[in-house]
Amino acid sequence: MRDKDFLKKLYFEMLRIRMVEEKLTEWCNADLIKAPVHLSIGQEAVAVGVMAALRPQDKIVSTHRCHGHYLAKGGNLKKMMAEILGKATGCCKGKGGTMHLFDDEAGHVVSAPLVGASISFAVGVALSAKMKGEDKIVVAFFGDGAVEEGIFWESVNFAAVHHLPVLFVCENNLYATHIHIRDRQPSEEIASRVKPHNIHARRIADANNILTVIDVAASMVNLVRKNQPCFIEACTYRLREHWGVGEDWHLGYRSREEGEKWLAKCPFKQLQKVFNEESIPRLEIDEMEKLIKQEIDEAVEFAFKSPPPSLEDLLSEVGGDK
C-alpha cells in the first residue's frame, strides 16, 4: 500500500483538487462565475481516499459539493471548467452548472444538489448492476445533513433488504449550512445509528488522514463487492464558506479555534509527514504543481474560448414533448 509512487499519486490527486478550487476562488473573486460555488477545500482526502479503493468500472454519485468527487474519479477538467462558466462545451452543455457535474465516461454518474436525492440514485444504479450481473459497485457521497432526510433511511433500508453493492460515504463536516450537527441530530456520531440496519458502518474520526480513509474504504469495498452494503462516516472539515470562496469565521456560527484544530490535521501536511519518512523530496511536489498548473491553464483557456449555448438550447432536451 505504501509504495512511493502510490503515495505520490494520492498527493497529486489531492493537490489537483485544491489547485482547481483555488482557481475557482480566483474566478469568483473576479466575478467570473455566475453561480453559487460549493468548495470542498479541506475535505480532499475523503474523495481521493475512497476513489483509490475503486476500480474504473465502479460508479459514484455526488451532491452540490461535487468538484472533488468529479476530479478524483477522473472527470474531464476542461468540461468541468466550461460548465462552471455556463459554456456549451461543459459537461452539461452549460445547463447543469457547478452543482450538477458528472462524467459518465469516468464513472461519475450524476450530482444532484437537493440534499439526499442522489443517495437514492446510487441505490438504483446498484440495483441495476445486480440485476444485470455486472461486476461494479456504486458509491454515494453526501454530507451529514443528508442523514436527516427520509430518503437516506429509505435508501439504507432498501440496500440492506436487497443486498445491493452500494457504499454510503457520509462526509461529516459538522455543519449543514451554518447549523452544527449537535443542534440537528441526537448525537454527533452517525455510524452507530446506521448499524442496526444490518449495514457495516465505520466512523473515521480523522478522515483528513488519507491513509486511514484508504484502509477503511478498501475493507468496506471488499464487503460491498460481495453485495454487503456499507457505510463510512468520514469526519472532515470545510474550510471555506458553505457556498462562496471566502472564509466565514466572522459569521460567528463556528470558531476560528475549531477551524485551527482541523487545519492542524490538514490532509496535505499529514501525507507530507509520510513523505518525509519515505524520503520523497520537496522537488517532486514542485514538479506536481507545475504539471497541474499546466493542465489548469489549458482547461481555463478551453473554457474561456468555448462558445456560450445558443438560444435554441433554451428549449432543447426538455423531454415531455412529442
Next chain:
Amino acid sequence: MSRNCRLITYKEASAEALLMAMEKDEKVFLIGEGADNINGVGGQVLPAIRKFGPSRVIDTPLSENGLTGFVVGAALDGMRPVLIHQRDDFMLLAMDQMMNQAATLRYASGGRHRVPLTILSFVARRPGEGVTHSHSIQSIFAHFPGIKVGMPASAEDVKGMLLAAIFDDDPVIILEHRHNPLYEQAGQVSEKYYETPLTAKIARKGKHLTIVTVSIALLDAIKARDGLARLGIFPEIIDLRWLRPIDIETIVKSVEKTGRLLVVDTGWKSCSISSEIVALVAERAYGFLRCSPRRIALPDAPCPASQYLEPYYHPNPEMIVQTVEEMMKK
C-alpha cells in the same frame, strides 16, 4: 380493428402490456409496494410474476420517494423500470424525485442523460375510498416540463399507452382509472405489439359542440350523447388521452368546426387541465367560439367517503346533458 383482436377488459389489457414489454426487452422490470404474488397490484402484475418471478417483479418496502429515486438510478444505468403506486395519492410522497429529479435530469445534463422511466398508478374512485385514495390529481403532474402524462380511457389505449410509455426514453406517468365500469369494461384489443400515438382521439364525430374528456369522463360523455341525440344535438367527443404533451391542434380544429367547447375532467377545476384547455382554445380559436366555454369538474372539496355523498361529487351524464342544453341556447 383487424382480425388479431379479441374482447378483453381494460385491466387485462394493462396486464398484457406489462407482460409484453417484459418479454420484448429484458431491461424492463416492475417494482412497487404490493407487487407481490398474492394480490399483485389488483392482479395486474400476476401474469408477469408467474412468468418472470420476483427478480423482475420487485415487491418493496414502503418508500415512495426513495423508490422513485431508485428507479431513476436504474434508468440512468440503462434499465427501463416501471414503478407502480397502488393509488395516485401515494405519488405525492414522491413529488421530489419525480419532478425535481426525473423530469429535469435530461435537461440538466444537456441531453446526455435520459430517464426511461414509467410511473404507473391508479385513480381508485369508489365509495369509502375517501379524501385521499379518490384523488384524481393528474393536473399537477402535467404542470412540469420534462415528463409525459397519460390517462387511458379504453382497453385499446391502456395497452398502447403503457407500451408507448415503457419504450419512451423520457419519464412518463400513466394514470389508469379503477372505477367501474371502465376497469372491468371489455374492448377490442389487438394481440400484437402497438404504441398509441401522443395525440388526442376523436372518440365520436359530431357537429354541434366539442366535448373534451379526461380519463373515465369519456364514458359519461358517451352516455350523455344518447340523451342529447334525442334533443337533436350531436357533440364531437374528444378523448384527451395525453395531458402532456397536450394535443391542442385536434381540439382547436374541432372547436373551429363546432364553435362550442365543454371540458369534462375527473380532477378539481382550479388550476387544472380543464383550465389549460379553455385557456389554449381562447388563445387560438377565440373568434370561432359562439358561447363561453364550460367546464364540468370536481367541486372544490376533498372527496367524501360516505356512499350517501359521494355520488353527488363526481361528474355524470346528467350534468353533461344539462350543461350542453344551456350552451346550445346561446
